[in-house]
Amino acid sequence: MIVSGDFETFYDQEYSLKKLSDVEYILDDRFQAIMLSLKFGNGPSQVHIGAPAIARALAKIDRDNTAWLSHKTQFDGAILAWRFGHIPKFYLDTFSMARAVTHWHLGSSSLRAVSEYLGLPPKGTEVENAKGKRLEDFTPAELDRYASYCMRDNDNCKEIFDQLRLGFIDEELRLIDLVMRMSIIPQVRLDTDILAAHYDHIQAEKARVLATVAKIDKERFSSNQQFAELLTEYGVEIPMKRSPTTGEIIPALARGDWGFKELLADESQPLEVQAILAARVSVKSTIEETRTLKLGKLSITDWPTQGHGWAPVPLKYYGARPGRMSGDGGVNWQNIVTGSPIRSAVKAPDGHRIVHRDASQIEARMVAWLSCCWPLIEAFAEGRDIYSEFASIIYGRLVTRADVKERFVGKTAILGLGYGCGPPKFRHMLFIGNRGLSAAIDLPEAERIVYEIYRQNYPEIPDLWRQADVMLRLAAGERAFSGALGPFFERAGVIPLQEALSLPNGMRIEYPQLRRGDHGLEYWDPSRKFWPHIYGAKAVENVCQALARIVVMDVAVRVWDAFGYHPFLTTHDSLDYCVPEAQAPSFDVYLEQEFATVPRWAEGLPLASEGGWGRSLAEAEKGANT
16 A cells, blocks of 8 residues: 655744754754645545644554655655654655656756646645744644645645656665665664764864965966966866857856866865865865764764664665766765775664675676677676786786786776776876875876777777767667667667667666757756767766666665665665674675676676675775674
């Protein structure tokens, strides 16, 4: 039985979801559930007003045989669990479903936007009139209007589910359920002392960096040209855009430019660069600083009957175009820097261990498999050190794991050049580095590695880009051109549709209004209000990320079936679980086997993984096995 539910709760100017996280809002002393609309199956919605009436209505629901449906179940389901102790058998969520289907056409997945798009009754504005009113402040007439509004929202939610349901296989709905559980049912705790020490360290580092930034001439921050030159001096690749007035390509460094926003959110940039970017927009805190402060507050938050320190992990299902999840709730758990003390602060409760497993080089393996690049496929399948092997080609001598910097160059090439990365960007990737490693090469050397070594040693991969370009042209409706769609993508069940690419699980990568513009194929991005270019190598990146996501998320569903465990975190190609201590070794072995299981649509895809377990997330990622 599907039970649809929609809560209306007290809020005011300061106490609202615009200023507080779900945890802060729901567990606050000011919280008040004003009403709950319930709908059983396709029956009429009914409203229950006040917490006692809501509790009585929920007590009558057979939760062991109920699928709960809301629009933004992370919020409504959290109220159910944290305030009323109600956890249903299964979670459904139309917000998540809309993220996969309509979001890429609308730029929003709000109930208002989706209802309008699907031709449903308008949402109404009664919630705006309820601002600052507690239950006791409503007149009977106002409460009646609010109840009608609440029921209309609930009816629309169920109609949205019915209309979108046919586009989802059962496994995807079960994945939505797991994503909801990561947020609603926290499994790990946060160590306040570690977070406090890390915050103090960040403050000291920031003071040091700001002192350096303060010495930079202020004019260099106000002039686009001078600011671009400043960033270039620090090795930053400048985002570019086409000028709407002149049509020329210019730096995209204005506060509202999407490329600049992405640069501001890029946590791989050195702290000095982050500080310079922050100074440009007068932001006074870094990303790591803000995240640590928020997690520190979360670590001292008291939970009903459970003590303090619990850490929900809210994520957006289908947060990115290829289907990958993305951060939500004000703390992007997926972007916590490798090596950050925050990972040591994420701990399993007493008697439990964190088990981590990551799909090794899955995107590079997917590129090799899709393109039938047998030298790479065989190297991955045999477990060879492909990074050192490729670095040996670059440097003309034997490179081993002991040659850390040279191997880093080989690794960056194998992981980064499969998506058409050019010499300037490859050089930038090496300069920025990863996990404390970086390398400086000149542009001619970058050109040699990209053109003369990678693309000539693996010619099947540029062929794959060309086939992807044909696929995009078919999706754009271009039929009158020479060239046929090759077998590369068909073997994975990737099929061009109108303005989209269909995936083997029935989901789609959407390219709304795909068309040929003045500078190649482009599609409409309503979120950015922009026409991004799309080309073969970029489509390969989208497809490989989408297929890798299917492989890893299918593991999560199989684990749920076998053990009833849901991950507390997933970061693109990895899964993190919290399990009883005695089960950690055997569960880790099971996970390794599952990560090596090749899907039916990917025969011959060489899969492998790395992982382990420990008391903290950092220990598990290092394979401490303690």
